[in-house]
Amino acid sequence: MLKLRIDPNAVAWRWNGTAYVTPGGRSELAPFTHPLVEQVAATDGTRTAIIVRERAPGGATVSRDLVAVTADELDYITDQARRWPLDYVLIETAPHRPVRLTAGAVRSTPLFLAHQDGILHGSWDMADLQPYAGGLHPKEVTRMLVYRPRYSTDTAFAGIRRLTERATATFGGDLVIRYPEPVLHAAPRALAVGADVLAAFTAAIDMALDARPLDPDATLCHLTGGLDSGSIGIRAARRWPGRINTATLVIIGAGRNQQIRRRAEIRDKVPFGPHDLCLDTRDLPMFAPGCARVRGELVSPYDEPLHQHFVALNRQIAGLGAHTVVTGLGGDEMVAVGSAESAQAARDKREDFDLPWLGPRARAGIEYGDDGIAPPAMAGGITLLAAECVAPPLLQTGLWPVHPFAHQALVELGDRLPFYWRELKQLQRRHLATFGLSEDACNPKARESFAELVEESLMLHGIPLLRRILDEGSPLIEDGFLDPDGLKGMVAALESETYREDTHSKLVEVITLDAAARAFL
Amino acid sequence: MTTMKTVMSERSSAPVARLAPFTAPDEPAVAVDDLFDGDLELIVQGPEIRNDYKKIAGSSDAAKTYDTTAT
Known part of the structure; x- marks a missing residue:
């Protein structure tokens, strides 16, 4: 939600109409301009607190100018800032003292930090920090290559850190980021007699939707056909009939016709707004020569795997006049089933690091994957990472993301639900059924997935890019994360054997990381 | 904690x-x-839970983003 450049020795702030600046421009703090984002600031003449935050409902328009307060009042202000229920970043400065940044628990958008020559740099867009990327980070690159992501202050690049939820960054010469205490989660519980789970789910969705002053006429819901975006979007449409427009990528493969059919039924039976943006991925394979990643542009390795598709869709959404996008992100995590609860879940989660292209440094790094990771947050680590994945392409188009499933009300309900409500996403299925939707709409029989698009993309454009890695080299090979012989064998297998989704699809990360390494390093 | 009332x-x-x-x-x-x-039992979730990366039974995997078809 902001971009910053802070010299701890230049902290005499003023608001200039678009940013907080200091004399001579040595420091600058630019909040993201959006109706759902605001900023306030106060100073006691020595210390200054600048707070960039998501707007809460019912709040009056606030002044961005620095307010003169007493020292006690400033203590009150920073204490209150840390209690803000939505996303925020609190920046505290004082002359000749390190600058301190504290993030909120709701990380709607990321903040990456780097420093050089005594200056702290930060942005929601990793591309802004490219000058400070110092090489590949062994632990994080390993996590990404083996598809075992962990939420932490590490990024794929040494020198670029992530300010994680509720963490505090202190900078004055060096940068230290301190994790907070763990958020405790409830274990599953038995339901009380007469418990109305579906009513509770609806109430929790409402609480999540009401957490921000959404403008239904400028808010669009993803409606992918999936159970999660469907659960949220349908409730939003019922709350604000005729006003919530929708958008999706249309998949290819066996589930395509079903996706189109189910979405048509949902939109026919539920009072969404008149516009339904559908970007067809047919004839739009990933990694095409003209896409930003392949052209060598600065695209974070964390940004959307289907980057070009979502960039195009986001432009269409913005063109419709929407400024906020509501998603179903986090729905899987809300009803996650643990390995101890289900033998199937245990089999599903069984980790397989038998990837022939892993280099020696990646193989050696696997055992350290959990070192230094963030403690439990309210939202799951995957939800937080996924939110970070979708945010930059949205913000680049002036759109703000809202993920209701990351709200405390839904997370806590999900934590407590008995296994049989979470298993196979019964909660979402039964919720959809309450809207009079058919068996087809609530319980699709064919898989609706991007897996076929990934397969087609790898075969068409992925193989040449993998061959480029082998022919031209890659920082991933130089640093020991990729084994060229193993990769060569896998490319040959791709060209001559039947595609094996479980293994071959993981080559997407090889291509994405290589593209990012070439662009950033 | 500094409260508004105190100040x-x-x-x-x-x-x-x-x-x-x-x-x-x-x-x-x-x-x-x-x-x-x-x-009510409160726990500290381990890494394998809080970074749950579901595969077949519903997934947010970039390569396999789909709901399970099993019901």
């Missing part, structure tokens, strides 16, 4: 209004426990 106890109402933009709003309580029986 403002000896001041007029004008300073209170001045600090209103900085005051966190009251949040509606999240009352899910009424739905359940038995004792």
Whole structure:
């Protein structure tokens, strides 16, 4: 939600109409301009607190100018800032003292930090920090290559850190980021007699939707056909009939016709707004020569795997006049089933690091994957990472993301639900059924997935890019994360054997990381 | 904790209004426990739980983003 450049020795702030600046421009703090984002600031003449935050409902328009307060009042202000229920970043400065940044628990958008020559740099867009990327980070690159992501202050690049939820960054010469205490989660519980789970789910969705002053006429819901975006979007449409427009990528493969059919039924039976943006991925394979990643542009390795598709869709959404996008992100995590609860879940989660292209440094790094990771947050680590994945392409188009499933009300309900409500996403299925939707709409029989698009993309454009890695080299090979012989064998297998989704699809990360390494390093 | 009352106890109402933009709003309580029986057990989730990366049975994997078709 902001971009910053802070010299701890230049902290005499003023608001200039678009940013907080200091004399001579040595420091600058630019909040993201959006109706759902605001900023306030106060100073006691020595210390200054600048707070960039998501707007809460019912709040009056606030002044961005620095307010003169007493020292006690400033203590009150920073204490209150840390209690803000939505996303925020609190920046505290004082002359000749390190600058301190504290993030909120709701990380709607990321903040990456780097420093050089005594200056702290930060942005929601990793591309802004490219000058400070110092090489590949062994632990994080390993996590990404083996598809075992962990939420932490590490990024794929040494020198670029992530300010994680509720963490505090202190900078004055060096940068230290301190994790907070763990958020405790409830274990599953038995339901009380007469418990109305579906009513509770609806109430929790409402609480999540009401957490921000959404403008239904400028808010669009993803409606992918999936159970999660469907659960949220349908409730939003019922709350604000005729006003919530929708958008999706249309998949290819066996589930395509079903996706189109189910979405048509949902939109026919539920009072969404008149516009339904559908970007067809047919004839739009990933990694095409003209896409930003392949052209060598600065695209974070964390940004959307289907980057070009979502960039195009986001432009269409913005063109419709929407400024906020509501998603179903986090729905899987809300009803996650643990390995101890289900033998199937245990089999599903069984980790397989038998990837022939892993280099020696990646193989050696696997055992350290959990070192230094963030403690439990309210939202799951995957939800937080996924939110970070979708945010930059949205913000680049002036759109703000809202993920209701990351709200405390839904997370806590999900934590407590008995296994049989979470298993196979019964909660979402039964919720959809309450809207009079058919068996087809609530319980699709064919898989609706991007897996076929990934397969087609790898075969068409992925193989040449993998061959480029082998022919031209890659920082991933130089640093020991990729084994060229193993990769060569896998490319040959791709060209001559039947595609094996479980293994071959993981080559997407090889291509994405290589593209990012070439662009950033 | 520094409260508004502590800071403002000896001041007029004008300073209170001045600090209103900085005051966190009251949040509606999240009352899910009424739905359940038995004792509430709180845990610290391990990495494999809080970074749950579901594969076949519903997934947010970039390569396999789909709901399970099993019901």
